[in-house]
Amino acid sequence: MLNRxxxxxxxxxxxxxxxxxxxxxxxxxxxxxxxxxxxSQxxxxxxATYAEDKYLAFTMGGALTRWMxxxxxxxxxxxxxxxxxxxxxxxxxxxxxxxxxxxxLVKGFNTWRSVAYxxxxxxxxxxxxxRVKVKDAYPVExxxxxxxxxxxxxxxxxxxxxxxxx
Numbered sequence: 816m817l818n819r820x821x822x823x824x825x826x827x828x829x830x831x832x833x834x835x836x837x838x839x840x841x842x843x844x845x846x847x848x849x850x851x852x853x854x855s856q857x858x859x860x861x862x863a864t865y866a867e868d869k870y871l872a873f874t875m876g877g878a879l880t881r882w883m884x885x886x887x888x889x890x891x892x893x894x895x896x897x898x899x900x901x902x903x904x905x906x907x908x909x910x911x912x913x914x915x916x917x918x919x920l921v922k923g924f925n926t927w928r929s930v931a932y933x934x935x936x937x938x939x940x941x942x943x944x945x946r947v948k949v950k951d952a953y954p955v956e957x958x959x960x961x962x963x964x965x966x967x968x969x970x971x972x973x974x975x976x977x978x979x980x981x
Contacts, residue, residue: 928976929976932973932976935973936973939970939971939973942970943970946966946970949966950966950967
């Protein structure tokens, strides 16, 4: 009990001493600022003026450089636009040439794709008819019950043939 009270008193003393030191530091700082108020004001003004001058020099420097190099900048922009147009024109010519050169190949591919699609469609239709005929002709549930789920399962739908070329 005595140790606890001693510990509490020690903690309070430490807290009070730390608080007093902090207040003394703050008071000394405020007093120092009051005594050196004019010097502090001059320092703050110098900082603000320096920041403003720096920003002004940056913005004016960029504008002045652009103004002095206006013709050079205009020429560069014109060249850049002409280059972009030339590249686009080259791309369009290349695509046209490739399409023209490969027209027979594309035509043959589209024909093959159409034939393969219709072949698969006919195959699925025939499989469906065969399933129906097997179920009607044979008592599958008696002879081979494990095949019945396969015969009763729905047929896979074939997606429509895409209309576009390659």
